[in-house]
Amino acid sequence: MRLIVTEKNSSAKKIAEVLGAPAGGPKADKTYKVPFYTWTNAEGREEMAIGLKGHVLGPAFPEGYSNWQKTDLHDLIDADLIKEPTDKNVVKAIKKMAKEADELVIATDFDREGELIGLEALEEMLDANPSLGTREDTAKGTLKILRARYSATTKEELLRAFDNLDYLSYPLANAGAARQDIDLLWGATLTRAVSLSTRRFGSNFLSVGRVQSPTLGLIVEREMERRAHVAKPFWELFAKFEHPDGTFQTHHTVDKFWEKAEADKALAGTSGPGVVKAVTARKNTRRPPTPFNTTAFTTDASSRLGITPASAMRIAEDLYMDGFISYPRTDNTVYPSSLPVRELIRSLTNVKEFSAASGLNDLAELKPTRGKKETTDHPPIYPTQAIHPGALEGPKKRVYELVVRRFLATFSPPMITESTRADIEAGSETYFVRGSVVVDPGYAGIYTYARSADEEIPALQEGQELQLAAVPEFRADDEPDANPWIVGKETQPPSRISQGKLIELMEERGLGTKATRADIIQKLFDRGYVYGNPPIPTETGIALYEAFKKYVPRMATPEMTADIEAEMDRIAQGEMTKGKVVGDSRELLHKTWTEIDEKKEDLAKVVWKGMDEDRILGPCKVCEEAGRTKEDGSPNMLRIIRAKKSGKRFVGCSGWKADAEPDDPKSCDQTFPLPQRGDVFRLEERCSICDRTPRLKVQPFRGRPWNLCLNDDCESMQEMKKRRAEREAAKKAKEEMDAKPQPKGDEDAPPKAKAKKGAKKTKVSKADTATRGVKRAKAGTKS
DNA sequence: GCAAGGTC
Structure with a gap:
């Protein structure tokens, strides 16, 4: 029997369908819960395809190294790593199949990890059936094992790959x-x-890694730029002109006036009527977008649909499993020639929602755009099946639509816009107005997200005279908004990096892979290094990154990834061995650890300082009003405290003195309850609505984040209180309903009992926002 | 309880 092993079930199934077609299709079955497919080929030989679930084995420390406190890190660095199965059922299944096999074809994904996964599976199968070869052979790389390399699971491409079988590359693996x-x-x-x-x-552990730490660095570095930003005031000048089509606004040709006096001078020099000096029109051609790889897909889902990369990938995974879109983890931006694009376009444009692209069916030649990256792993993400998006629910529908629209857009003509600029001289000053109109939407007709709104301006001719809509006037500096002529602004700090942009930056710097980038970002949230959207670093995250940038810069920058990539290439080329590369790396790690071992107290201090700052929420209003301060004169601060006895967290004031009498005026007894579950961080030091207490964001373990002002009387909490009361009333009503059909005669005893229980429950649910559970102890330490 | 990389 010839055994074909793939990286995932979907590939095994496709291969079975294609190779088993002449025999009337494969038979599907399962062993140890792992699906496999069998058929007889043209020569009457039995064949079987089985899919793995990604990696079969992973490196691990042998026994004796699991106690963190008791393991010397130099010993850990020298440990002989073992290989552990990642999924026992998969290992059992392939071992069982290997016993019946007399030939193996490794048909895992066509990339480096695929080669390694193939080798892992091979090692396990040789254990089970030594007649195929031995582990020693694989260690030496002397055993020739067949390898199918395909970059799409289309019939054409699979047949080509199986007609041109290659051998497994041990150096690559x-x-x-x-x-x-x-x-x-x-x-x-x-x-x-x-x-x-x-x-x-x-x-509560803190983690660092080759990819996560530099990714955190991207976020922290930007935050530091924001903090270093000094707002600089500037002024913009506007003028309104009369026109038969209506008045319209223009902007002074000086983009920004850095001195108020300059703007005032320009305003003083402005007088009507304005004369149109020049009208220039320009046609702009915007090329259609390139095929979706994972990065482009996640950034578009993020920017166009507002779906985070992690959820976009989860939804895409679902759509892929349901057979609606192709494999979502790919680096490729060039469609392979084996894709049946014409048939796909025909069926997709038959769906009403996508009929805007039906013109594509009339084209004699379909010429899709090509991105910069052409890889062998998988095709770009494309819809594999036309369905009515209405048949899908929620975000799935929007993501499927995005993939379809993008696919159709890549075959569509460019978008043509025309922009017009007119310069108008008014007195000694010149103003301008710009408009932009879509002449031919082209691909934007189907890729509707890309279409920009028309900004129309009135028809203007050179030499045309226009009256000013109002007389230039000066107003007091303290009412800048009231002056339609001069608008005072200030320079803004660079914006925070959105999750979509972060994925792009990671790809640019070679950090992570198509399959891991979204997970890595998620990890930064889970560790409490960042919060919010766009991600904001916590003080702990900042401190940890800054410490590593100082003490182990290799780990805090993309440098290590770049080095590893270069070394991997040399191993794959046969210029270096794995043993040498890992040995050298161990040596460097010994040196690194020796160095930071000496400075670990400093490192700890830096991180602790960050952790402390994360607990601080804002100044205490009560102390402020009572004139109480810290010894150094700085304000007493409200911060998150964990009660020693109960382990519960709450907010307390730094002005509280443990040994003070209950009504000692020098001590502050302000406390506020906190939700015991979920991550809590500071939104505002002082609520902008009530101006009394800090305002927090609570990110529950699951579900939507919500805002909490510690001041229970704050207006911002009234709506929430109202809804809470409504929920409770509804609950109570339901309980009373449930209580009604109780056995008659027994007076009202059981209903009473129920009602009591209900009342109690109500209290608990009220506490939902205040005190409940202690499961996520970690959550309390963030702000 | 550790990383990053696959896949579910």
Whole structure:
């Protein structure tokens, strides 16, 4: 029997369908819950295809290294790594199948990780059936094992791959294995180092890694730029002119006046009527977008649909499993020639929602755009099936539509816009107005997200005279909004990096892969290094990154990834061995650890300072009003405190003195309850609505984040209170209904009992926002 | 309880 092993079930199924077609199709079955497919080929030989679930084995530390406190990190660095199965059922299944096989074809994905996954599976199968070869052979790389390399699971491409079988590349697989070992050794060693030195144990540990730390760095560096930003005031000058079509606004040709006096001078020089000096029109051609790879898909889902990369990938995974779109993890931006694009376009444009692109069916030749990256892993993301988007629900519908519209757009003509600019001289000053009109929407007709709204301006001719709509006037500086002529503004700090942009930056710097970038960002949230959307770094996150930038810059920058990539290439080319590369890396890691071991107290102090700052929510209004301050004269601060006895968290004032009498005027007894579950962080030091207490954002473990003003009387909380009361009333009503059909005769005893229970419940649900559960202990330490 | 990389 010839056994074909793929990286995932969907590929095994496709291969079985294509190769098994002459025999009337494959038979599907399962073993150890793993699906497999069998058929008989043209020569009467039995064939079987089975899909793995990604990696079969992963590197791990052997026994004896699991206690963080008791393991010397130099020993950890020298540990002989073992390989652990990632899914026992998959291993059992392929071992069982291998026993019946007399030939193997590795048909995992056509990329480096695919080669490694193939080797992992091979090692397990040789264990089960040594007649196929031995582990020693694979270690030496002397065993020739067939390899199918395909870059799309289309019939044409699969037949081509199986007619041109190649051999497994051990050097390529070993390159991937070296990366695994280095990532684990560095990640585990330094994660333990920083967690131990800051005494953050258990689920509270602090982590660092080759990809996560530089990614955090991108966010922190931008935050530092924002903090360093000094707002600079400037003034913009506007003038309104009369026109038969209506008055319209123009902007002074000086973009920004940095001195108010200059703007005033320009305004004083402005007088009517204005004379149109020049009218220029320009045609702009915008090329249709390139095919979707994972990065472009996630950034578009983020910017056009407002769906975070992590959810976009989850939704795409669902759509892929349902057979509506192709494999969503791909680097490729060029459609392979084997895609049946004409048929696809025909069926897609038959769906009413996508009929705007039906013109494509009349084209003699379909010429899609091409992106910069052409890879062998998978095709770009495209719709594999036409369905009515209305048949899908919620975000799935919008994501499917996005993929369809993008696909159709890549075959569509460019968008043509015409922009017009007119310069108008008014006195000694010149003003201008610009408009833009879509002449031919082209691809934007189907890729509707890209279409810009027309900004029309009145028809203007050179030499035309226009009256000013109002007489230039000066107003007091303290009412800038009241003056239609001069608008005072100030320069803004660079904006925070959106999650979509972050994915793009990661790709640019080679950080992570198409399959991991969204997960890495999620990890930064889970560790409490960032919060909010766009992600804002916590003080802990900032401190940790800054500490690593100082002490282990290799880990805090993309440098390590770049080095590893270069080394992997050399292993794949046969210029270096995995053993040498990992050995050298271990040596460097010993050196690195020795260096930070000496400075770990400094590192811990930096991180602790950040953690402390994250607990501080804002100044205490009560102390402020009572004139109480800290010894140094700075305000007493409200901060998150964890009660020693109960483990519950609450907000207390730094002005509280443990030994004070209950009504000692020198001590502040202000406290506020906090939700016990979910992550809490500061939204405002002082609520902008009530101006009394800090305002927080609560991110529950699951579900939508909500805002909480600590001041219960704050107007911002009234709506929430109202809704809470409504919920309780509804609940109570329901309970009373439930209580009604109780056995008669027994007076009102049972209903009473129920009602009592109900009342109690109500209280608990009220506490939903205040005190409940202590499960997520970690959550309390953030702000 | 560690990383990053696959896939579900």
